[in-house]
Amino acid sequence: MPYAVNPLDGNDIYFDDGATGGRSVLMLHGSALSRSIWRGLGYVKALEPEFNTIRMDLRGHGRSAKPHRAKDYEMELVLADVLAVLDAAEVDSVHVLGYSFGARMGLQLAAAAPGRLRSLTLLGGTYRIDPGALARLFFADYRAALLTGGMEAFVAGMEAESGSLDPATRLAFLSNDPLALAAYFEYTESAPAMSELLLRQLHVPTLLMAGTRDRPRLEDSMRAAELMPDARAIELPGRTHGGTLFPPREILDALLPFLRSVDAR
Template sequence: MIPFRAEATNPQDGVPIAWDSVGATGRETVLLVHGSALSKAIWRGMGYVAALTEQYRVVSMDLRGHGRSGKPHDRADYRLDRVLADVLAVLDSAGVRQAHYLGYSFGARLGFGLGSVAPERMASFVSLAGSYRITPGSIAELFFPGYDAALASGGMDGFIAGWEGRTGRPVDPVTRMAFKANDPLALRAYFAQTEAGEGVPEAELREFPVPALLLAGTRDTRRLADSRRAAELMPQARLVELPGRNHGDTLVPAAPVLAEILPFIAAHPVRPEPPTPGLPAP
């Protein structure tokens, strides 16, 4: 199925945000938000779009600094409030009042934030290898030490070489394509702000009003620990451990992950739109 491609504009700073839509617009919507250094293309390449469009309209977006979205070079342009405004701009542009939110890594961290500032836009929340906080050194832990120097000296080719050195194997074609679509200056600014560590306070997690499914690999120790803690705090959260998976393997193979996601989403349908004041209820 050929996706409908469009662009939203962040009302705060005018940065354009690319998004795709697949599936009938009359269905409930699943919003897919990728992680650091990737793009919306991963969801199609790894089979999530095809599986979800059997029942849902699927909207996927490129984070600012990634893919086909705008790529500012100022670190301040990647503050959490700006990126959350991007998510809301995409939902508005797509005509979606409320969506099932599915985020991977940094995309999941955004989901924790969205549930705090605009929970009415979420019918459910799926966190894949996500955390509501970040600690110093997390970027180097996820990618490789010296990632910033590699971007500065070798651009995306240097970053890919560093990643392959860390993992000991070639980057798969889907991830390579996502990496190559990035601007190294924008990615350095994004990483610098991400490392600064804007998270969601635990007090807000205790009031998190959206049903949540938290998935993390048993070898992704930091994200698994944070997901366990979040599941303890959040009133409607459930943790699922993915045996043998590390951070980079969280999404593949997709079938066992989707086997958890699909029934969870189905159990939490989009809430009916409230009646307009002064008009009789239907």
């Protein structure tokens, strides 16, 4: 089974490695999703076989370990998960593609292990999170829904707030452990921001994309692009945060040339 073991706490992290050869792209999903979202929405088919894709379930999601304590989701531990997956896949350097929380992890990886990254693409990402941001993103009582009604109540609240979810996203949400997800969210909202001083020191080639209806992540992406030495930002007209990834064509039309240009340097 394709599991990596976190050396700090022994948790198992599940990943898929396309093993198609060539340059690798590590794909980091967003909160309450899983590695399957990348295949379900067509990204894997578009990237392979030109690029090998490595898709991991972040802890608390998919087939990876699902601890129920907030402290088990500290950035240091999640970062160690990512590095353990790269080691298990025997990949020295990788393009990183991250959505939402996966984008935050991409930034953490760029800061902690810049030598492992060829490039960084952030979709609907931010380098900071304000108190109450998750309630605005999901719905007011999202955490209570998880603790008392499980994933069904969480999905019902999401759809009441924002309309019907696409089938791939809905399936990914329903596959989660609600207690693990509640613990994950408890830590996530309290996690410290990345300083703008540190952003200025990240020299990894970076592409940031966010929807024009995804605020404040659009403003944060534009600000990060100004601060980072080798970064640019693209607006996705009309897209909300939840609608960032689908349909994929607009993103792929920017992503593929970017990856090729980095590899040609």
